[in-house]
Amino acid sequence: MKKHNFSAGPSILPQEVLQQASQAVIDYNNEGLSLIEISHRSKAFVDIMEQARALVIELLGLEGKGYKALFLQGGASTQFLMTAMNLLETKAGYVNTGAWSGKAIKEAQKVGNIVEIASSSDANFNYIPKGFEVPSDLDYLHITSNNTIFGTQFKSFPTTSVPLVCDMSSDIFSRAIDYSKFDLIYAGAQKNMGPAGTTLVVVKEDILGKVTRNIPSILDYQKHIGAGSMFNTPPVFAVYTSMLTLEWLKKEGGLEAIEKENEKKATLMYSEIDLNPLFKGFAATEDRSPMNATFNLVNENLKETFDTMLKEAGISGVNGHRSVGGYRASMYNALPLASVQALVEVMSELENKA
Amino acid sequence: MKKHNFSAGPSILPQEVLQQASQAVIDYNNEGLSLIEISHRSKAFVDIMEQARALVIELLGLEGKGYKALFLQGGASTQFLMTAMNLLETKAGYVNTGAWSGKAIKEAQKVGNIVEIASSSDANFNYIPKGFEVPSDLDYLHITSNNTIFGTQFKSFPTTSVPLVCDMSSDIFSRAIDYSKFDLIYAGAQKNMGPAGTTLVVVKEDILGKVTRNIPSILDYQKHIGAGSMFNTPPVFAVYTSMLTLEWLKKEGGLEAIEKENEKKATLMYSEIDLNPLFKGFAATEDRSPMNATFNLVNENLKETFDTMLKEAGISGVNGHRSVGGYRASMYNALPLASVQALVEVMSELENKA
């Protein structure tokens, strides 16, 4: 039986995407070869790469606005370094919303001077800092749109005169916002876009080429752009499966349609957390993430019972991150409403039992 | 019809590996979830990673010798940078056997002082330099065991007092040699090990931790070792498929058995190149690679006829690299002898026709 998959990442992908990806591993396009044993310079694969890059720009509404999409390797963690290598000359500002922002800051500090512009560390990162001033002498401002671990999300974005860089690993393609506010967006594929193994970078070209350092080629966005995102052998399977997922998203109606679906799931989930006296939410209400709902049992003694009930209902991946504990229901684009219904049912059953 | 796949990389994988990998994309181990939608921290995936790492060490005969195997991202091209970042303090030596060595040198030069110890650039890299002296004051010596583009291969290795670093992207796991001669080996997976998207690093731990620079975490071998090759989200599908390929290799009899198979294929291929008056080999005879046989038509006018015959015989991927031209038959571990027979048949048919 197919499980209800609330994994935080790698995470659920559309069933039809899994079918197509599986088939391509045997034979791609009836060409007598597997997708993963053809040259990345073949027309077949170059077409896939170009289609994937074009879909990104189209879905984000960035056509004709000077942006390029890249499918790289190394995860979002490599972007912590690459963003600084490509953009940091004098000083950059970071908003610290916990965990991932902290790591981004740590890596950028090895490259240059970093200022923490705002932080929610005073309350274990359960909220998004607001109303902070962004100095105008920064090379860029870096934020994390959605904190996967704490379950917080920026609802509006700082207005800046400096380039805005955003780690969108856990909420890219989940909502219809004005993406042209950002100058550089990056995201590991393994939540809303595809399998682990590729990282999306969307960059406004005119912010590049301004630092004086001699950037190693593999870390240089301009080199990757110049090579059509094929500076070296790309992660073929991950790019193809991402392309399939983006096609699926377009067919589903794009970001506006998926945002509505995500809102339905989030509303159902958070209502249960709030109304059920056995549970309490972790994140500040106004900053709650529709992607990752974090919550705790009021009475930890019920943990074993609850966990058993979850298992019996085929619900998978709702353990909180090892650094936070409690529970976390990740509700990415591909998660059906029915899975949230199944989880909410178990939560109310627990209430009836207790 | 399944093609005869001579692609230089990404390249042919064992048919049974493709079947298993394809199945895992639908459902892994009957767990009700796809391999690519489970957490990389799950027991299922941690077991895969550990099995893959152990198989590498076992197949290379490096058990108990102080080596660690890592499955990273970024391709061999990222290793051009990482090796220098982790090992280069004062000066490193490089042997330049063309193309890939050249790129390795270029990236290392951004990190520190590089000396070219030997080069075959005087003959368009059609041979492997021999008899050169290796200074004893180098931080390391870097070589490329097999040049994928020119079809040359080191048959014996320089004796050094300094750590020996080797790019084995295109011939790792193809022959039974003493791998403990090397202190660091790296290889993009996409030839003998698996699909594109992961890079193998095998490193003798005691050469690490000796440079003074503050290495970015994602480029730091010690960080990756400390995290069990899970410093960040690994490329799940590529690691799993590599593990399957390594299991297949072990079942086939390991490196000694596969070396015999590779020799049979190479002998057949090079005999035809030599005996057939229509073709001439590119690489110096004693340095010929069993992995990549490079050759040219003596009379370029036969190209169209030959290409058509190849196509009709279902032979794929034998075009030479865009930087060299001519033909290149890549005969990696998974390529059956029957495919070489098919190619050789077409070559002699051309002779009969001409």
Ligand SMILES: Cc1ncc(COP(=O)(O)O)c(C=O)c1O
């Ligand atoms: C917001 C965010 N940033 C960065 C990362 C790190 O991504 P990767 O493992 O691809 O390096 C994650 C991983 O879950 C994340 O959620």
Ligand SMILES: Cc1ncc(COP(=O)(O)O)c(C=O)c1O
């Ligand atoms: C010997 C050698 N080194 C390095 C590379 C570059 O590998 P990647 O594309 O994984 O960066 C290749 C690619 O074919 C190669 O053959």
Ligand SMILES: [Mg+2]
């Ligand atoms: Mg702006």
Ligand SMILES: [Mg+2]
């Ligand atoms: Mg409640």
Ligand SMILES: [Mg+2]
């Ligand atoms: Mg030695």
Ligand SMILES: [Mg+2]
């Ligand atoms: Mg001949």
